[in-house]
Amino acid sequence: MQNILLNIDAGTIDWSRAQFALTAIYHWLFVPLTLGLALIMGICETIYYKKLRAAESTQTVGFWKETSKFWQRLFGINFAMGVATGIILEFEFGTNWSNYSWLVGDIFGAPLAVEGIVAFFMESTFVAVMFFGWKKVSAGFHLASTWLTGIGATLSAWWILVANAWMQNPVGCEFNPDTMRNEMTSFADVALSSSAVDKFLHTVISAWIIGAVFVVAVSCWYLLKKRHTELAVKSIRIAVVVGIIAALGAAFTGHISGQDVAKTQPMKLAAMEALYNGGTDQGLTAIALVNPICQPDYANEESAPLKVEMPYFLSLMATNSIHGYVPGINDILNGYTRPDGTREPSADEKIARGKQAIAALQAYRLAKAEGASDSILTAQLSIFNENKDYFGYGYVTDKSQLVPPIGLNFWAFRTMVGVGCLLILFFGLVLMLAFKIPFFSVFTRRLLSAIGLMDEAHADVHGATRMPVWLYWAAIIMVPLAYIASESGWLVAELGRQPWTIQDMLPTWAAVSDLQAGSVALTFILFLGLFTAMLGIEISIMLKQIKKGPKES
Amino acid sequence: MTYSFLQHYWWFIVSLLGAILVFLMFVQGANSMVRSLGWTPEGRRLVVNSTGRKWEFTFTTLVTFGGAFFASFPLFYSTSFGGAYWLWMIILFSFVLQAVSYEFQNKLGNILGPSTFQWFLVLNGILGPLLLGGAVATFFEGSNFVVEKSNILDATALTPVISHWGNASHGLDALLNPWVLVLGLAVMFLARTLGTLYIINNVDDEDIRSRASVRLVGCAVPFLLLFVAYLVHLLLKDGFAYDASGAIFIEPNKYLHNLLDQWPLLLLLLVGVVLVLWGIAVEVITTRSRFTNKGIWPAGIGTVVTVLVLLLLAGWNMTAYYPSTADLQMSLTIENSCSSEFTLRTMFWVSLLVPFVLAYIVYCWRKIDSRKLTHDEIAHDEAY
Numbered sequence: 007m008q009n010i011l012l013n014i015d016a017g018t019i020d021w022s023r024a025q026f027a028l029t030a031i032y033h034w035l036f037v038p039l040t041l042g043l044a045l046i047m048g049i050c051e052t053i054y055y056k057k058l059r060a061a062e063s064t065q066t067v068g069f070w071k072e073t074s075k076f077w078q079r080l081f082g083i084n085f086a087m088g089v090a091t092g093i094i095l096e097f098e099f100g101t102n103w104s105n106y107s108w109l110v111g112d113i114f115g116a117p118l119a120v121e122g123i124v125a126f127f128m129e130s131t132f133v134a135v136m137f138f139g140w141k142k143v144s145a146g147f148h149l150a151s152t153w154l155t156g157i158g159a160t161l162s163a164w165w166i167l168v169a170n171a172w173m174q175n176p177v178g179c180e181f182n183p184d185t186m187r188n189e190m191t192s193f194a195d196v197a198l199s200s201s202a203v204d205k206f207l208h209t210v211i212s213a214w215i216i217g218a219v220f221v222v223a224v225s226c227w228y229l230l231k232k233r234h235t236e237l238a239v240k241s242i243r244i245a246v247v248v249g250i251i252a253a254l255g256a257a258f259t260g261h262i263s264g265q266d267v268a269k270t271q272p273m274k275l276a277a278m279e280a281l282y283n284g285g286t287d288q289g290l291t292a293i294a295l296v297n298p299i300c301q302p303d304y305a306n307e308e309s310a311p312l313k314v315e316m317p318y319f320l321s322l323m324a325t326n327s328i329h330g331y332v333p334g335i336n337d338i339l340n341g342y343t344r345p346d347g348t349r350e351p352s353a354d355e356k357i358a359r360g361k362q363a364i365a366a367l368q369a370y371r372l373a374k375a376e377g378a379s380d381s382i383l384t385a386q387l388s389i390f391n392e393n394k395d396y397f398g399y400g401y402v403t404d405k406s407q408l409v410p411p412i413g414l415n416f417w418a419f420r421t422m423v424g425v426g427c428l429l430i431l432f433f434g435l436v437l438m439l440a441f442k443i444p445f446f447s448v449f450t451r452r453l454l455s456a457i458g459l460m461d462e463a464h465a466d467v468h469g470a471t472r473m474p475v476w477l478y479w480a481a482i483i484m485v486p487l488a489y490i491a492s493e494s495g496w497l498v499a500e501l502g503r504q505p506w507t508i509q510d511m512l513p514t515w516a517a518v519s520d521l522q523a524g525s526v527a528l529t530f531i532l533f534l535g536l537f538t539a540m541l542g543i544e545i546s547i548m549l550k551q552i553k554k555g556p557k558e559s
Numbered sequence: 560m561t562y563s564f565l566q567h568y569w570w571f572i573v574s575l576l577g578a579i580l581v582f583l584m585f586v587q588g589a590n591s592m593v594r595s596l597g598w599t600p601e602g603r604r605l606v607v608n609s610t611g612r613k614w615e616f617t618f619t620t621l622v623t624f625g626g627a628f629f630a631s632f633p634l635f636y637s638t639s640f641g642g643a644y645w646l647w648m649i650i651l652f653s654f655v656l657q658a659v660s661y662e663f664q665n666k667l668g669n670i671l672g673p674s675t676f677q678w679f680l681v682l683n684g685i686l687g688p689l690l691l692g693g694a695v696a697t698f699f700e701g702s703n704f705v706v707e708k709s710n711i712l713d714a715t716a717l718t719p720v721i722s723h724w725g726n727a728s729h730g731l732d733a734l735l736n737p738w739v740l741v742l743g744l745a746v747m748f749l750a751r752t753l754g755t756l757y758i759i760n761n762v763d764d765e766d767i768r769s770r771a772s773v774r775l776v777g778c779a780v781p782f783l784l785l786f787v788a789y790l791v792h793l794l795l796k797d798g799f800a801y802d803a804s805g806a807i808f809i810e811p812n813k814y815l816h817n818l819l820d821q822w823p824l825l826l827l828l829l830v831g832v833v834l835v836l837w838g839i840a841v842e843v844i845t846t847r848s849r850f851t852n853k854g855i856w857p858a859g860i861g862t863v864v865t866v867l868v869l870l871l872l873a874g875w876n877m878t879a880y881y882p883s884t885a886d887l888q889m890s891l892t893i894e895n896s897c898s899s900e901f902t903l904r905t906m907f908w909v910s911l912l913v914p915f916v917l918a919y920i921v922y923c924w925r926k927i928d929s930r931k932l933t934h935d936e937i938a939h940d941e942a943y
Contacts, residue, residue: 019718045656075941083662087560090658096622097640097651100629104641105720106938109711111633112898119630127916130615131923143926148847151923182899183733186708187633190897361714368712370779400714410786484852516711529648536652540659543670550668 017523019515022102022158027500029094031493032537036088036491036544040081041210041246042217043161044156047077055149059061060257071236075140076556077221078152082137089539094533102526106507106517113179114169115192117197121165129158163213171202171400174499175270176508181394183367183387184374188511196363204266205499209258211252212492215429218249219481219488222436224552226481229471234555242440250433256426258395261323267502268324269333271509273408276299276335277415280310284334284342290319294421298413304335310416335412341407349553351396360400363393398511407513408505420498425491435477442468472487565874565903566893569631572910573740576624579693580864581746583617585859586610588754588778590657591684591747593677596758596770603677604665604943609761609932610680610754611661611943618658634706634896635881638722642704643694643730650690657683661943684748684754684777696739698792698873699814701884704730706891716860725885742789748782751829753862756855757841762895763931772827772842781838793869794818799879799890806889807879817876821876839852 052071065105096118100107107114123494135143135151178195179188190196222245225238267275276284280296282304295312296302302310318328325332331345341352351359366389373382404407437443438450447468454460454474464472503509507517560568568613589596589610596890629636640647656679663669664676668744703725713719713811726732731737755778762768798813810816818825838858845851874880874893899904 079941083666084663086659089615091657093618093622093654093658094651097625097647098641100625100636100940101644101647102641104637104722105711105718107629107637107641108634108708108721109630111636112902115630115633115636115898116906116909119623119626119906122619122626123909123912123916126619126622127920130619131920134615134927137925138927139939142929147926161828178769185899186711190902190905193905220923305640345870362711368709369708371712401719451846487601515718518718518720519644520718521641521729525644536655540663543659543663543668546670547666547668548665551666554667 018521018526020516021523021526021530022518022521023514025526025533026095026098028530029091029098030496030500032533032541033088033091033095033498034493035489035541036084036091037159037163037273038216038489039084039220040088040159041107041156041213042215042252043081043220044087045161045214045242046154046217046221046245046248047074047081048153048156049243049248050074050077051149051152055145058145064082069236069507072499072556073241074152076237077241077438078136082133083544083551085133086556087544090540091537102519102521103507103517104519106512108187109123109512109517110176110179110188110508112187113172113176113196115164115174116190116193117169121162124471125158125162125165127158127161128154132158132438138353140237160210163210167206168197168199168202169211171199171205172196172207173506173508174503175199175201175266176351176511177201181397183370183390186367186371188508199450201266201270204259206235208256208263209495210389211255211259212495214248215256216488216492218252218433219484221245222249223481223485224298225470226478227553229473229550230475230478234469237556239440239470242434242436243259246436246440250430250437253426253430253433257430259493260423260426264323265326271502272333273335273338273410274415274498275324275336277410277412277502278331278498280313280412280416281320281332281334282309282336283306284332284337286321286329287318288320288330288332289317290323291315291416293418296413296416298417299411300411300413302411304409304412305339334411337374339408353402353408356396356399357402359393359396360398360402363390364400366390366393367397373540395510398506398508398513398516401513401516402505407505410502415498415502418494418501422491422494422498425487425494429484429488429491432480435471436473436481437467438548439473439477440470464541560904560907562900562903563894565900565907566897568907569627569824569897569903570874570893571612571871572683572913573627573631574867574874575863576627578639578866580617580620580624580691581688581749582753582859582862583620583799584691584746584750585757585855586614586617587684587755588656588747588750588752589684589758590680590754591751592771592774593645593680593684593753595774596767598766598770600673601937602764604769604937605762605767605932605934606758607661607664607677607680608937608942609624609758612932613924613929614661615758616924618654621654630841631830631898631903632891632893632896633898637890638704638706638891639694639702639881640723642699642722643702643733644724645728646690646694646730648734649686650694653683653686653690656680657687665943676930684750687749688750689743691743693733693739693743695746695870696736696789697733698740698870698880699796699798700733700738700883701799701882701890702730703885704883704889705885706883706889709931713943729791735860738789738792741785741792745782745785745789748778748785751778752782752839753855754778755859756838756858759927760852760855761932762849763933775839779843783836793872799882799887800881801877801890801892801894805892805895807882807888807892813878814872817872817878820876821871824868824871831861831864831866831868834858835865837861854871862876 051074055076057067132151132154136155137306177199178192182189221241225241228234229240279291292314294313296310321330322328333342340351342350366386372384438447451465454467455462460474505513593603593606597606660676660679664673706722708721711719712719755775758771784876789810797811798811800810800813801807834857836855841851842854879890881893883889
């Protein structure tokens, strides 16, 4: 057997992780707005199409056409960056994670290929008709193209999230000792796993929040400037309905995702909660003094200091029972008895069994190459099969490597949930004020007026033009907050998975390519420079386009 | 469907995607000449908008080509992308620049100005076809890598990587092989040839079309010379064959044998070459004042057919499609680098969607190109 000594320094691993994190974070700045604006511009154009078919006045039809075109123009400015940052991610699995690409490519490659065939072509074909086909196709076909652009983008999200969900919860596969890789055994299990469905719903719905908050913010800016009032009022009405449904939907799907994480990634849940020592009747931590960048001494501390918690809530949310068992970091490392009476092995035991699996596989391959008898091969395979579930642990040298960065997970989770709650409040408030909802609208206005947050003169009228000025500014501030929450969600998802590229199967140091740290550092800096410059230009163009406003019909 | 059939089928699909990609690189070809075709800002904007209605097809085909290669031959994806790091990174950087250039170049708030982004389009227009053509050449010329899957079992290694590029250039060493450069330049000039044919077909500006028809000759001649040189070299060179046990060996005139053993491919190659020549000739021979506009279609179809045949020659008929110059036995074949039978079979059913995808692409393409692009449309309708 040829055994190549590879001089890869540890710097390569962390630079590769940093590069993937950088490119993914930048990509996720643009994709949610694409998905969210796609929904809103689809609704706007549907209204235009209905008005056109109903032969309403030229002014009304023209207004809705220009409103649709306005949001599509802003969509287009953002769409390009989503595409540009996306291509890097597709190929980065190969460039920086070549071991990963071979070991799990049999399963992971398929969703990426399907994404290209089914989703990307739909998106890229119909976006051209949407942008340039107003005078070349019928109104109905154009409307269909607008929706198909959004559907294509959403289908693309589906397939890449199937791939990511599989990283978190690898199902539908078996390790093949002869081909030395994991191989797919059920496409349905991979594509329709509970993790995939939860992740897709939560991620896409959260993207609709971004689209909604963006539209509300732009519209509120116009109301502040007393420009394009009709577009602003009508766009707010569409966006706030999308926003409140999405914000509530994100909360619900987030809860379901949390329950999935409790079952499939208990260490991630423990890190998110800074739960050093678990048990039954666990409370949900609202806040605690957790250092965001230093790993706390979880082995020796009972719990995070200054912890404020909601009693029983963690057990309830994770297990649907206030007495449910939730393991902490030390429980997972030291082993614990599950509620069903079975034993979760300790980290030391998993590491030992992982090394046994690796050794047995090595012996099997050597024996096979030497033409050993079937009985010997069967014996080695039997040892391997008994321990293969812990194969990935065989690469772990110290159990502290199994604990993800607790501080970052803890604060990212709280940021996401905190801003998420704020968004529900924000959209709820705008909904009450923008529409005339029996009882609630009047109650909200009178309440705001009573506590001095609203001019009394506006207490008995409704409509977005009569919202308090501070709320217009709040809408604008909600945009960066919503983005921070959105990115924080991904930090939890991916940092909480560390050190695994595939949960329990392949740690990061067994997944990288053979590259010098300097090469990866250089491409990291180039991507940082390029994407930051492009982001700056996009923001500049977007602000100019918003300032220019829609063309008056 | 046997495992062998599926392996051959997926090499065909990957080759077809590669061939369509080369055709669609007429976008890159036309972009590389944006400043010489359009002498005024309006003229350059017209050229950019002409390719701008098609750039996403090329981009998406490149992405899908990568995805399909990953899904069907993951060991190639892992070895080539992880090994030839710098070659692929330069290709990707140029395409990233292209993706934003269309949208940003003419917008208010573009602090870099339209020229900067048009230069990015020129850069991608040159580097994209050149380096992708060079990458394809390595299928025939070989690359400096080793693969040892059992390295993953070395749990004491800092990182148990299974593939390793033989030198620190990580892919740039391919450009030192003159034949890699020959094919890369051939693809680049082919892209420019197709680009001029596309502009003549698509743009309603006599000056731009006239300049395009002049440049057609300037691109077609080097393309033909380089392509014929490479084809002759290919058919006469040693190739990388493997036997039933998987052992790789050098076979003289391997690619010529592949062509003769698979005679339908020989016929297809002749058809493809004739179509490309016809598409070029039909534009060159007509007088300046009367453009046929039709050259892009035979040239485009001919390109797809010709490149398809070349790629099939690389992988079918017991040929190692990714030869290793470091250790011959580590060369990749469609048998030793492919996904499992289950995955290939599952993906086979997905690939049946491809005709539907092509159908709506053709339909939308015809709708968008129902009229030639005019300055009036750029000035008054939605445009880049």
